[in-house]
Amino acid sequence: MALISCKDLTMRYENQVAVDHVTFQIQEGDYLCIVGENGSGKSTLLKGLLGLLHPASGSITYGDGLKRNMIGYLPQQTVVQKDFPASVWEVVLSGCLNRRGLRPFYSPAERQRARENIVRMDIGAIVKSCYRDLSGGQQQRVLLARALCATEKLLLLDEPVTGLDPVATAELYALIRQLNRQGVTIVMVSHDINCSVHNAGKILHMGTGVQFFGSSEDYCRSPLGQRFLGGEHHG
Ligand code: ADP
Numbered sequence: 001m002a003l004i005s006c007k008d009l010t011m012r013y014e015n016q017v018a019v020d021h022v023t024f025q026i027q028e029g030d031y032l033c034i035v036g037e038n039g040s041g042k043s044t045l046l047k048g049l050l051g052l053l054h055p056a057s058g059s060i061t062y063g064d065g066l067k068r069n070m071i072g073y074l075p076q077q078t079v080v081q082k083d084f085p086a087s088v089w090e091v092v093l094s095g096c097l098n099r100r101g102l103r104p105f106y107s108p109a110e111r112q113r114a115r116e117n118i119v120r121m122d123i124g125a126i127v128k129s130c131y132r133d134l135s136g137g138q139q140q141r142v143l144l145a146r147a148l149c150a151t152e153k154l155l156l157l158d159e160p161v162t163g164l165d166p167v168a169t170a171e172l173y174a175l176i177r178q179l180n181r182q183g184v185t186i187v188m189v190s191h192d193i194n195c196s197v198h199n200a201g202k203i204l205h206m207g208t209g210v211q212f213f214g215s216s217e218d219y220c221r222s223p224l225g226q227r228f229l230g231g232e233h234h235g
Pocket residue numbers: 013014017018036037038039040041042043044045
């Protein structure tokens with residue numbers, strides 16, 4: 001059974017359709033990249049998967065016991081987030097908020113979970129730093145560690161490397177690949193189609209509707225893939 005199954009999903013804003021009759025599935029262990037031009041509905045689709053926006057029609061079904069609170073989310077970065085006045089430790093630990101519920105303090109197990117994900121994302125040296133003083137690459141790792149405190153199951157990442165330099169970009173991609181090998185299902189919106197086909201196993205090419213959904217290899221061989229990859233790829 002698929003982790004998430006979208007069937008004929010349509011999402012609209014007041015004045016326009018942003019996601020048009022989209023059908024695709026996310027399987028456990030997938031690394032899926034969502035590509036497509038600006039305004040093609042990628043971010044809207046992610047918000048639909050998260051339950052932040054409601055479908056106009058069609059359905060989103062969650063399988064395998066997946067609950068919406070088992071989905072970790074890295075939104076497209078905003079200026080406000082970049083200026084968040086909290087320490088790295090506080091930001092990572094806040095990923096346990098859902099688990100904590102109404103208890104006033106974090107439990108030892110939750111603090112342990114935060115420490116483990118800090119090690120995993122290699123940000124141990126900066127736990128006491130203020131989030132807003134970090135580089136873009138460090139901030140993204142902190143947000144990844146935070147998301148991993150919330151869930152090990154599924155991460156939705158919306159253009160996570162935007163604004164990062166090439167070294168930080170490569171490091172972040174390597175970390176995301178490593179998480180996927182450890183069993184975390186990854187759904188990533190990306191601008192960079194070449195990187196997407198290198199990293200991901202599956203591609204969803206959006207253009208309001210689905211332009212392509214399938215394996216990265218098939219995408220590289222498809223006319224659409226050839227066009228967007230600039231003909232440099234040969235499967
Ligand atoms: P992408 O992430 O692929 O760039 P979006 O999902 O952000 O695309 O946007 C899809 C379409 O919906 C665009 O035409 C955009 O202008 C429109 N849109 C996005 N957010 C809103 C909003 N909050 N209100 C109205 N229209 C929106």
